[in-house]
Amino acid sequence: xxxxxxxxxxxxxxxxxxxxxxxxxxxxxxxxxxxxxxxxxxxxxxxxxxxxxxxxxxxxxxxxxxxxxxxxxxxxxxxxxxxxxxxxxxxxxxxxxxxxxxxxxxxxxxxxxxxxxxxxxxxxxxxxxxxxxxxxxxxxxxxxxxxxxxxxxxxxx
Numbered sequence: 001x002x003x004x005x006x007x008x009x010x011x012x013x014x015x016x017x018x019x020x021x022x023x024x025x026x027x028x029x030x031x032x033x034x035x036x037x038x039x040x041x042x043x044x045x046x047x048x049x050x051x052x053x054x055x056x057x058x059x060x061x062x063x064x065x066x067x068x069x070x071x072x073x074x075x076x077x078x079x080x081x082x083x084x085x086x087x088x089x090x091x092x093x094x095x096x097x098x099x100x101x102x103x104x105x106x107x108x109x110x111x112x113x114x115x116x117x118x119x120x121x122x123x124x125x126x127x128x129x130x131x132x133x134x135x136x137x138x139x140x141x142x143x144x145x146x147x148x149x150x151x152x153x154x155x156x157x
Contacts, residue, residue: 001108004100005123011134013068013088013095019134020071020086023048029129032122038062042071050075060084079106097130099123 009016019029021042026033035057038048044065050073051057063083064072073084080103087098101119 002100002102003119003123004098005127006096006098007124007127007131008091008094008096009131009134010094013090015137016088016095016097016130016134017068019130026050029133030126031129032118032126048073076105080108081105097127099127 019025023036023038023042026036032052033050034053035051036048037050038046040046042062042065044062046062046065048060048062049057050060058075058077060073060075062071063074064070068088070085070087072086075082075084083102083104085098085100085102087096087100089096089098101123
């Protein structure tokens with residue numbers, strides 16, 4: 001199962017990536033994060049922990065970090081894996097930000113639905129909050145030009 005949402009932000013990929021790299025402050029723009037920490041630099045191979053508002057802390061592995069372009073975090077619990085992909089694509093109106101969550105493992109049919117349903121409504125809210133933060137220091141005229149949000153949800157077996 002996969003859930004994806006995207007938004008166009010009137011800010012550079014560098015600005016957005018700077019926000020991503022500040023892992024301990026993800027809770028400022030992601031309402032589904034109560035706490036987050038990274039042990040080491042924001043780079044491939046680093047490890048961390050993320051705590052949702054309701055639930056226990058879950059370990060996360062930074063399996064891919066490409067500066068100003070993308071990063072992917074993987075969280076595993078027994079028989080279930082969540083892959084969180086974050087992509088930045090330059091467009092004529094700013095930066096398209098894509099957040100995608102993929103569920104796999106033996107329990108994905110059950111836990112994917114339990115976790116996936118709140119993500120369908122939560123990802124657009126998270127992206128809108130990230131957009132506000134990233135555009136905070138951007139001139140008003142350029143911020144007004146990028147105000148589209150679209151959610152795509154896809155289920156895969």
